Amino acid sequence: MFEELLPTRAEFRKLAQKQAEFKKVLQVSHLPRIADVVYQGEGEVAIDLSFAFNEKYQVQVAGTISGQTTLICQRCLQPMPLTIDTEVKVIITTLEQADQIDRQFDPFISDGDVIDLNALVQEELLLAIPFVSYHDKSECQVSLSSNQQNALPDEVSNESKKNPFHVLSSLKKSNEE
Numbered sequence: 001m002f003e004e005l006l007p008t009r010a011e012f013r014k015l016a017q018k019q020a021e022f023k024k025v026l027q028v029s030h031l032p033r034i035a036d037v038v039y040q041g042e043g044e045v046a047i048d049l050s051f052a053f054n055e056k057y058q059v060q061v062a063g064t065i066s067g068q069t070t071l072i073c074q075r076c077l078q079p080m081p082l083t084i085d086t087e088v089k090v091i092i093t094t095l096e097q098a099d100q101i102d103r104q105f106d107p108f109i110s111d112g113d114v115i116d117l118n119a120l121v122q123e124e125l126l127l128a129i130p131f132v133s134y135h136d137k138s139e140c141q142v143s144l145s146s147n148q149q150n151a152l153p154d155e156v157s158n159e160s161k162k163n164p165f166h167v168l169s170s171l172k173k174s175n176e177e
C-alpha cells in the first residue's frame, strides 16, 4: 500500500535544519489541482525533495518530480500520454519578499511556520504540465492538409508554458486553509 499524502503542515525551517528528504510516490487522484487538469485524474508521480537552508538562511526545497499522466490532445481530442520529469528549485518565502529571490528558483509563499507540502508539489507540477498539448503529427488521429499544418501554432517554448499565475494560485490556496 502506498501512503497517500505528504505532510500537510510541514514545519519547513525544522525540516531545513534536519536536511529532511521526502521520497514518495503520489497518485494524481490524490492531488486535486492536478487531477482537475489531466485526463480522468490518471497517473502517478514520484517525488524526491530535500530541504536545506541556503546562504541567505532561506529555506530551499530541491529535487525532482517525475511520473506519468494523460492529457487530451487539442487537435484530435484523444488521450495522449505525458511524461513528467521536472527539476524542483523552490525557495519558501513571504509574499513581500517573493520578488527578491534568486530568479532560478520558484517562490512558494508562506506567511507562517508551516507549508502544505502537497500544495508545493502541485504548484511545481502545474508549472511542468503544458497548457495545450498535441500528439506528434505521426501519431495524431487528425490528418492534416499541408495548409492546415501551416496554420498550427509552433511548438510552444518551455518558458512560455510556465504559468505566470502560480504565485497567485498559491495565495488563493493558503487563503482557503
Ligand SMILES: [Zn+2]
Pocket: 073, 074, 075, 076, 077, 078, 134, 135, 139, 140, 141, 142
Ligand atoms: Zn492528436
